[in-house]
Amino acid sequence: MDDPDESTDGTDRVAALLEALTRAEKLRLVRGRDDPAGTATGYLPGVERLDVPAYRLVDGPLGVRAEGERATAFPASIAVAATFDPDLARAKGAAMAREARALGQDCLLAPGTNLIRVPHCGRNFEYYAEEPTLASRTVAAAVAGIQSADVVATVKHYVANNQEADRVRVSAEVDERTLRELYLRPFRAAVDAGVGSVMTAYNRVNGTYMSDHERLVGEVLKGEWGFDGYVVSDWYGTESAVGAATAGLDLEMPGVSPEGVDEDDAWDPGDLDGEAADVFAGLPDATKAGLFGDPLREAIETGAVPPERLDDMVRRVLGQMGRIGLLDGEGDGRDRRDEGALDAPEHRDLAERIAARGTVLLENDGVLPLSADADVAVIGPNVDEAKLGGGGSSETTPFQSTSPAAGVTARADGEVTVARGVPRVPELSLFDVLPFVGDDEGDEDGGDDGDRGDESGPEPSLDGAAAAAREADVAVVFVRDRTTEAKDRDDLRLPGEQDALVEAVAAANDRTVVVVYSGGPVELPWREDVAAILEAWYPGQADGDAVASVLYGDRDPSGRLPVTFAPEDRYPTADERRYPGVDGRARYAEGLFVGYRHFDAAGVAPTYPFGHGLSYAAFAYRDAEVVDGRTVRATVENVSERAGREVVQAYVRPPESPAVERPPRELAGFATVDLDAGERRTVDVDLDERALGRYDPDEGWTVDPGTYAVELGRSSRDQRLAVEVDVGD
Numbered sequence: 001m002d003d004p005d006e007s008t009d010g011t012d013r014v015a016a017l018l019e020a021l022t023r024a025e026k027l028r029l030v031r032g033r034d035d036p037a038g039t040a041t042g043y044l045p046g047v048e049r050l051d052v053p054a055y056r057l058v059d060g061p062l063g064v065r066a067e068g069e070r071a072t073a074f075p076a077s078i079a080v081a082a083t084f085d086p087d088l089a090r091a092k093g094a095a096m097a098r099e100a101r102a103l104g105q106d107c108l109l110a111p112g113t114n115l116i117r118v119p120h121c122g123r124n125f126e127y128y129a130e131e132p133t134l135a136s137r138t139v140a141a142a143v144a145g146i147q148s149a150d151v152v153a154t155v156k157h158y159v160a161n162n163q164e165a166d167r168v169r170v171s172a173e174v175d176e177r178t179l180r181e182l183y184l185r186p187f188r189a190a191v192d193a194g195v196g197s198v199m200t201a202y203n204r205v206n207g208t209y210m211s212d213h214e215r216l217v218g219e220v221l222k223g224e225w226g227f228d229g230y231v232v233s234d235w236y237g238t239e240s241a242v243g244a245a246t247a248g249l250d251l252e253m254p255g256v257s258p259e260g261v262d263e264d265d266a267w268d269p270g271d272l273d274g275e276a277a278d279v280f281a282g283l284p285d286a287t288k289a290g291l292f293g294d295p296l297r298e299a300i301e302t303g304a305v306p307p308e309r310l311d312d313m314v315r316r317v318l319g320q321m322g323r324i325g326l327l328d329g330e331g332d333g334r335d336r337r338d339e340g341a342l343d344a345p346e347h348r349d350l351a352e353r354i355a356a357r358g359t360v361l362l363e364n365d366g367v368l369p370l371s372a373d374a375d376v377a378v379i380g381p382n383v384d385e386a387k388l389g390g391g392g393s394s395e396t397t398p399f400q401s402t403s404p405a406a407g408v409t410a411r412a413d414g415e416v417t418v419a420r421g422v423p424r425v426p427e428l429s430l431f432d433v434l435p436f437v438g439d440d441e442g443d444e445d446g447g448d449d450g451d452r453g454d455e456s457g458p459e460p461s462l463d464g465a466a467a468a469a470r471e472a473d474v475a476v477v478f479v480r481d482r483t484t485e486a487k488d489r490d491d492l493r494l495p496g497e498q499d500a501l502v503e504a505v506a507a508a509n510d511r512t513v514v515v516v517y518s519g520g521p522v523e524l525p526w527r528e529d530v531a532a533i534l535e536a537w538y539p540g541q542a543d544g545d546a547v548a549s550v551l552y553g554d555r556d557p558s559g560r561l562p563v564t565f566a567p568e569d570r571y572p573t574a575d576e577r578r579y580p581g582v583d584g585r586a587r588y589a590e591g592l593f594v595g596y597r598h599f600d601a602a603g604v605a606p607t608y609p610f611g612h613g614l615s616y617a618a619f620a621y622r623d624a625e626v627v628d629g630r631t632v633r634a635t636v637e638n639v640s641e642r643a644g645r646e647v648v649q650a651y652v653r654p655p656e657s658p659a660v661e662r663p664p665r666e667l668a669g670f671a672t673v674d675l676d677a678g679e680r681r682t683v684d685v686d687l688d689e690r691a692l693g694r695y696d697p698d699e700g701w702t703v704d705p706g707t708y709a710v711e712l713g714r715s716s717r718d719q720r721l722a723v724e725v726d727v728g729d
């Protein structure tokens with residue numbers, strides 16, 4: 001037997017460890033424990049006898065959430081997707097991973113990549129898009145970025161976790177073709193990008209809990225796709241010991257119940273009411289823990305689970321530890337920290353760049369960009385605090401942040417007045433509801449991480465806001481929604497009295513600009529009454545600086561919508577049987593027709609289509625051609641007087657086929673290009689390998705013969721040129 005202490009290449013080392021580990025030691029590697037350092041979200045204690053160090057897992061997709069620690073608060077995932085630039089997803093992933101390592105962590109519980117099927121979903125901000133091609137390219141880049149810094153990425157939540165309502169029980173009823181062409185695709189892209197870990201969702205798919213789903217976990221993910229990392233449960237999301245181990249779950253997290261939660265009584269909601277009660281209802285049952293402890297040991301002893309399965313689980317976990325160097329005998333993550341990465345200037349710059357690049361200009365009558373000497377009224381209930389993110393496990397506490405008011409004040413030469421107008425929109429934090437969170441959780445003093453909001457000062461009033469607007473050259477109103485994990489939004493309206501505020505300001509100044517902070521689609525009833533609208537999503541710590549750089553034209557607004565904006569009742573999920581579901585079953589009866597696919601097929605014009613985004617520049621498209629079956633090319637010219645960035649989008653229209661229903665068009669590829677005034681450039685757009693295909697449950701992926709149109713343009717509804725690709729028999 002090889003000496004397991006010899007440091008050899010990963011595979012040999014893992015094989016030698018498997019030989020040397022006792023069964024009790026192997027069981028220590030497949031079930032979480034509390035982190036003695038108190039910072040990790042999930043923790044494996046390791047096996048000291050064989051020099052296997054501890055392994056720490058930490059949230060989340062917007063920045064590192066190590067208990068009691070600060071880290072860079074990057075823009076939300078939906079903002080990253082809105083850049084249509086996977087290189088930025090890669091850079092954000094690498095920066096977060098460097099900060100995770102600086103905090104002694106080994107695995108990042110990110111990226112999340114569930115498709116945005118339901119506009120109300122409380123976690124849309126943590127995901128990328130309604131569109132699988134955009135989500136796939138973005139998630140693959142994020143995985144590559146995270147893992148480039150020797151941190152294991154965790155793609156989540158596998159699969160069809162597209163709502164928070166009833167998330168720990170609901171069954172997503174999805175047909176195979178829709179699963180394959182939409183919901184599974186971004187996870188397949190993450191696996192093809194080498195992701196080290198996949199987290200199963202709380203929900204069921206077609207009646208089976210994902211942690212127990214032998215077909216989707218064992219047969220598809222591991223068998224068909226060849227995934228060789230480990231499958232980890234969501235927290236308290238393991239349904240059964242034997243079912244999960246047999247299906248292919250490899251690691252149970254957190255593995256233990258929190259202090260004070262007894263085995264026989266789930267959390268007591270106590271006197272929670274309203275929103276807090278809704279959030280509480282979305283929490284998992286914390287007594288469901290330790291299944292991979294004694295229950296798994298007994299299952300192996302009785303033969304219900306073969307010992308080889310335990311070896312496979314351990315092999316997969318150790319394989320990822322080895323891949324990031326934890327089996328090289330140099331101690332654990334806390335021994336390998338590089339504190340210099342925390343709050344690094346290049347991370348601050350990157351956070352600001354992504355936030356600016358992801359900002360989408362929805363409307364502009366010419367009022368933007370602002371001139372520096374304009375007198376500006378900055379109006380909004382929360383203009384004194386950056387919009388860091390949504391509620392839940394993705395919450396991040398930055399070292400510093402810039403509020404909208406601070407950002408505009410720093411950028412403007414003219415006079416800046418500030419008025420709140422209406423009462424503050426309170427943040428929704430999951431940690432205000434979690435019953436076992438002690439008093440010392442989170443940041444007691446609201447932190448000196450910049451502007452956390454100040455209740456002092458004059459009572460807000462609409463009249464006061466209107467007066468400030470009237471006195472200024474331009475009024476900029478900042479509005480926001482509020483979304484959180486564990487709860488969906490009740491509607492798509494802005495909370496509080498923000499709509500009234502916008503109307504009052506627009507009535508007082510016809511040069512009114514609205515900046516919207518939202519985690520997904522929102523209704524903008526006043527959109528025809530204002531001069532310009534920017535969608536800034538959740539920009540994170542760089543909020544004020546990033547938004548000001550776009551408002552004043554230092555950066556061209558190059559964001560494009562990764563989701564369709566439409567009236568609430570026009571979405572295909574506006575049917576309770578589809579969302580939130582009836583009797584615990586959400587029927588995905590719309591099938592492939594999610595987002596723009598639905599609006600195109602139904603011939604319904606949305607408020608703002610997928611891919612929409614104005615620029616301060618203007619672009620002409622010429623000379624489109626097919627380079628080969630996978631690449632199309634066009635010449636794009638900036639015909640304006642100022643520099644700009646264009647996002648060239650390619651959509652495929654399949655040949656008419658009465659036999660098989662297909663969406664009218666589907667995004668097949670995209671490319672961003674920076675152009676100076678008057679500059680023209682040839683742009684190549686690589687089409688996704690599945691762009692022309694469809695999934696046939698019997699045949700698998702199929703490309704029907706015929707002529708496919710490839711449309712090039714600025715959005716799903718603004719096609720400029722088209723070329724044809726012929727596919728023979």
Ligand code: GLC
Nearest residue numbers: 041059060109156234235393
């Ligand atoms: C949460 C989330 C998951 C997160 C995990 C650890 O319930 O669903 O995204 O990574 O638990 O906090």
